[in-house]
Amino acid sequence: MTNYERLYRLGITPWERYGRATAESTRARLDREAADRGRPLGRALDLGCGRGLLTPELARCGWEAVGIDYVPGAVEAARRNSGAGVTYVVGDVTDLNSAELGTFDFFLDVGCFQGFDGEQRRAEGRGVTALADPGATVLLLAFGATRLRRMVGGVARGDVQEAFAAWDLVAVEPAETDGLGWPMNRTAPAWYRFRLRG
Structure with a gap:
């Protein structure tokens, strides 16, 4: 059992509390992207869709929305709670090719990337690049690196650009810090927006 599987089973999901607290600003970003x-x-x-907090928002904007997460219980909960027009897949975002998802025009990562080590971050970046259609964009929310990195994750701008x-x-x-308790409210979260070169 992975750490995230344990946390879901124990009901310890601070990322969902943050997602609900910042839902309005995230919705505005998705609307702007569309x-x-x-x-x-x-x-x-x-x-890293988890229990599908944001995947239905993508569908609401008009995307053909697909969510992917490696925690089967989270994906099953997402399937139960989402309406039509959304697809969920159990899979590893650091090995996207194995999921056989097809190609995409937009990628959303809210808090998934930041928890990976360097090789995993680069693997996510390679996988996203391989699945990207011309003109694709990435919108990524990540917490900044702090001395508490082991506990809360976090990445520097250079880490994101390298991947x-x-x-x-x-x-x-x-990004907003509403809904973030200590120490997460000290991590200077940021939204990164990328467009595929060429």
């Missing part, structure tokens, strides 16, 4: 594109929007992949080396970094914006 507004920047022509219709139909195409396919979107929610990386998405084939992409242009379009914007970096501070």
Whole structure:
């Protein structure tokens, strides 16, 4: 059993509390992403979707939404709680090719990337790049690196850019800290937006 499986079983899911507290601002970002594109929007992949808090929001915006997570219980809960137009897959975001998902126009990662070590982050970046259609974008929320990195994860801007080396970094914006208790409220979360180069 993985750490996340244990945390779900114990009902310790601070990332969901944060997601609910910042739902309005995240929804606004997703709306802005959709507004920047022509219709139909195409396919979107929610990386580390958990119990599907944000995957239905992608569908609401008009994407063909797919969520992927490696915790089977979380994916099953997402399937039970989501409406039509959303697909969920049990799979590893550091090995996306093995999931045989097809290609995507938009990738969303809210807090998944930051928990990985360097090789896993680069593997996620390679996998996303391999599945990206021309003009694809990535929207990634990650906490900044702190002295408490072992406990809360976190990455530096350079870590994010290294993993998405084939992409242009379009914007970096501070994220809200509402709903974050200590020590997470000290991690300077940021939104990173990338566009596939070429």
